[in-house]
Amino acid sequence: MSNRKFSRRDALKAGALGTVGLAAGAGGLSLPALGQSTAAQGPTHGSHHDMVTVGQLAPGSFDPTAFLTRFDGGNVSRLPSGQVLREYEFVAEDREIEVAPGVFYPAWTYNGQVPGPTIRCTEGDRLRIRFSNKGSHSHSIHFHGVHPSNMDGAFEPVHPGRSFVYEFDAEPFGLHLYHCHTVPIKRHIHKGLYGAFIVDPKGGRPPAHEMVMVMNAFDTNFDNENEIYAVNTVAFHYQKHPIVIRQHELVRVYVVNVTEFDLLNSFHLHGNLYRLYRTGTDLERYEFTDMVSMAQGERAILEFSYKHPGPFMFHAHQSEFAELGWSGVFLVQEVPHA
Amino acid sequence: MPELESPPQRGRAPAPPLSPEPPRQGGVPLWLKGLAPLVLLAGLVFLFLRVGPVGVFRATFPPVEELSLERIRLPEPGVLEVRVVNGGPEAVTIAQIMVDDANWVHTLDGSRRLERLERRTVRIPYPWVEGEPHTVTLLTSTGLTFSTTLAVATQSPAVDARYLGTFALLGVYAGVIPVFIGLLWLPFVRSVERRWIDFFLSLTIGLLVFLGVDALEEALATSALVPGAYQGPALVLFGLLGTPLVIGALGQWRARARGRRSPLWVAGLIAFGIGLHNLGEGLAIGTSYATGEIALGTFLVIGFLLHNTTEGLGIVTPLAGERPRIRTLLLLGALAGVPTVIGAWIGGFTYSPLWSTLFFAIGAGAIVVVVSELWRLFAHRSPGGLLAPLNAAGVLVGMLIMYATGLLVTA
Numbered sequence: 162m163s164n165r166k167f168s169r170r171d172a173l174k175a176g177a178l179g180t181v182g183l184a185a186g187a188g189g190l191s192l193p194a195l196g197q198s199t200a201a202q203g204p205t206h207g208s209h210h211d212m213v214t215v216g217q218l219a220p221g222s223f224d225p226t227a228f229l230t231r232f233d234g235g236n237v238s239r240l241p242s243g244q245v246l247r248e249y250e251f252v253a254e255d256r257e258i259e260v261a262p263g264v265f266y267p268a269w270t271y272n273g274q275v276p277g278p279t280i281r282c283t284e285g286d287r288l289r290i291r292f293s294n295k296g297s298h299s300h301s302i303h304f305h306g307v308h309p310s311n312m313d314g315a316f317e318p319v320h321p322g323r324s325f326v327y328e329f330d331a332e333p334f335g336l337h338l339y340h341c342h343t344v345p346i347k348r349h350i351h352k353g354l355y356g357a358f359i360v361d362p363k364g365g366r367p368p369a370h371e372m373v374m375v376m377n378a379f380d381t382n383f384d385n386e387n388e389i390y391a392v393n394t395v396a397f398h399y400q401k402h403p404i405v406i407r408q409h410e411l412v413r414v415y416v417v418n419v420t421e422f423d424l425l426n427s428f429h430l431h432g433n434l435y436r437l438y439r440t441g442t443d444l445e446r447y448e449f450t451d452m453v454s455m456a457q458g459e460r461a462i463l464e465f466s467y468k469h470p471g472p473f474m475f476h477a478h479q480s481e482f483a484e485l486g487w488s489g490v491f492l493v494q495e496v497p498h499a
Numbered sequence: 500m501p502e503l504e505s506p507p508q509r510g511r512a513p514a515p516p517l518s519p520e521p522p523r524q525g526g527v528p529l530w531l532k533g534l535a536p537l538v539l540l541a542g543l544v545f546l547f548l549r550v551g552p553v554g555v556f557r558a559t560f561p562p563v564e565e566l567s568l569e570r571i572r573l574p575e576p577g578v579l580e581v582r583v584v585n586g587g588p589e590a591v592t593i594a595q596i597m598v599d600d601a602n603w604v605h606t607l608d609g610s611r612r613l614e615r616l617e618r619r620t621v622r623i624p625y626p627w628v629e630g631e632p633h634t635v636t637l638l639t640s641t642g643l644t645f646s647t648t649l650a651v652a653t654q655s656p657a658v659d660a661r662y663l664g665t666f667a668l669l670g671v672y673a674g675v676i677p678v679f680i681g682l683l684w685l686p687f688v689r690s691v692e693r694r695w696i697d698f699f700l701s702l703t704i705g706l707l708v709f710l711g712v713d714a715l716e717e718a719l720a721t722s723a724l725v726p727g728a729y730q731g732p733a734l735v736l737f738g739l740l741g742t743p744l745v746i747g748a749l750g751q752w753r754a755r756a757r758g759r760r761s762p763l764w765v766a767g768l769i770a771f772g773i774g775l776h777n778l779g780e781g782l783a784i785g786t787s788y789a790t791g792e793i794a795l796g797t798f799l800v801i802g803f804l805l806h807n808t809t810e811g812l813g814i815v816t817p818l819a820g821e822r823p824r825i826r827t828l829l830l831l832g833a834l835a836g837v838p839t840v841i842g843a844w845i846g847g848f849t850y851s852p853l854w855s856t857l858f859f860a861i862g863a864g865a866i867v868v869v870v871s872e873l874w875r876l877f878a879h880r881s882p883g884g885l886l887a888p889l890n891a892a893g894v895l896v897g898m899l900i901m902y903a904t905g906l907l908v909t910a
């Protein structure tokens with residue numbers, strides 16, 4: 162592009178041959194340090210204040226901050242047997258979503274949002290999901306977990322204008338996910354048809370400040386490579402709008418990876434380590450770490466509490482993903498000793 | 500508008516085809532005949548704009564966006580500037596910027612929305628690394644990306660006396676000195692036998708053909724970088740064919756005034772053609788130097804010296820039978836050589852593929868004229884023309900010299 166052709170007189174690239182006195186002063190360059198400003202500018206402008214997107218989302222856009230702690234228990238009733246029944250309405254529709262300020266992506270969505278609603282239930286509950294497809298292509302919902310073959314969503318594409326009812330018992334407990342399984346699957350996933358599916362153990366987990374983070378990415382120019390990375394869709398959202406937690410409080414993060422095209426994604430926490438429960442299907446911790454790598458479809462529950470107050474980053478430890486949007490900040494508020 | 504059409508003539512023999520129709524008296528005035536289609540066209544455009552594009556033209560097509568990143572400048576450490584032009588048919592909104600695959604803060608010297616053919620400069624506070632490549636990507640509101648890569652990062656020169664001096668020196672080395680040295684062959688070509696003069700003239704043709712092809716190749720290469728709306732290849736056509744037309748018409752008019760084509764006119768034409776070629780070359784040198792794509796080594800300057808000296812020989816050879824004044828010679832040399840300096844200045848300061856394409860194309864067109872003029876000169880003076888063995892050898896040697904000295908500068 163700007164390195165236009167210089168064919169015949171081409172390119173004695175820098176330093177290839179002796180330089181002549183004509184060379185204008187290239188010496189004396191001092192590189193400015195990244196983040197030469199200080200932490201005094203506050204958490205949103207910490208050492209990474211230059212490496213972010215500019216601007217704000219349009220008003221009325223999907224709000225990742227609200228999504229973070231929104232768990233959908235469905236319409237709850239009881240079956241004659243006494244079993245808890247949770248009913249959901251899911252609608253697939255085409256919608257343009259904002260994945261970074263000013264960047265619009267022609268998504269396919271469940272209920273108009275990406276990720277779709279976070280389904281939350283308890284092991285043994287009966288789930289009934291009425292799915293209607295108002296999109297332009299066939300779609301389905303494929304749940305991870307245990308269920309009959311005809312409820313798997315893999316072999317029954319729901320054509321535009323049609324509907325389908327998925328019904329099964331939630332098992333086993335753990336952190337699962339759901340996504341469209343219509344071919345070409347790659348496109349149906351990276352266009353936005355996915356969400357977290359949490360099945361709590363019957364006895365529940367210890368009380369905590371809970372949040373859900375779906376690691377996703379967007380190939381905005383459709384070249385089979387992602388341009389934008391994030392948790393919960395919007396690049397750098399939690400860096401610009403830090404997640405406020407309290408010192409010493411137990412925090413539980415449900416992390417699901419649906420990133421398309423890249424083999425791995427990861428979750429790295431600053432200034433702390435977390436108890437890692439892979440897939441959440443076991444109540445014993447798997448590892449005590451600050452770094453977990455996950456392929457597409459893998460998920461993990463992280464539990465931690467902060468010893469020190471202040472802003473702490475969390476991000477993918479694929480630096481490229483972090484620099485293209487998958488970075489956030491926990492703002493730990495000091496709790497005075499009683 | 501039926502009154503504009505001739506009424507259908509039923510049941511009558513058609514008018515004899517060969518006899519021209521006499522101008523009708525009292526009919527529609529001539530100016531109206533000429534204007535009517537334009538009025539109709541204007542009405543149609545108005546209607547189209549008023550009613551809006553017919554659905555089928557727009558409907559579900561994805562937006563066609565095209566941004567050209569014309570140039571990256573590094574005005575100071577830690578700052579990167581990108582000049583961008585919207586060369587596509589639709590307005591484009593720049594939503595975000597990535598440098599080396601990282602989102603980065605930035606400012607624009609205007610709104611984020613670029614109408615057709617609008618330009619912006621994007622300023623990015625990025626800690627670029629001396630001597631290493633950097634890639635800037637613009638992400639538009641529709642998610643399309645446009646990238647450009649700076650091959651070797653080095654601080655762009657500021658426009659000051661030192662800068663102008665450096666680039667003037669660059670142009671003097673690459674263009675002016677070699678041409679003037681070449682002019683010093685005049686006494687030599689004046690003293691040699693006529694058939695050797697013919698040899699040198701054909702050698703000049705060889706040199707020029709080589710330069711012409713080179714300029715055309717450069718024009719086509721840079722035309723690919725011109726924003727689509729400016730139609731790069733069409734610019735090449737303008738330069739290549741328009742220049743001979745203009746110069747040819749000028750020559751006709753002048754020949755009529757003077758009665759003959761003077762050798763000085765031919766030499767002047769050659770100098771002019773070479774000058775345009777050198778202007779394009781200066782642009783390229785200046786730009787590449789300013790953007791750090793070339794380091795001007797001793798070797799490269801020597802290459803230019805040798806290569807362009809032959810251009811001077813080309814200018815003086817038609818003057819073998821003349822006694823030009825020193826002032827005239829200086830003027831010819833300046834005409835051919837000084838554009839290199841001007842080109843280097845422009846190129847280092849503000850490169851645009853558009854101008855570069857145009858200059859190279861005009862240069863190529865000018866050389867077409869010059870070669871055809873020399874060809875005609877041959878028809879008058881040499882019985883065998885260019886195909887006489889010595890002359891044919893001259894053309895080949897001319898091309899060979901260019902090729903050989905060209906090796907030095909491509910290195």
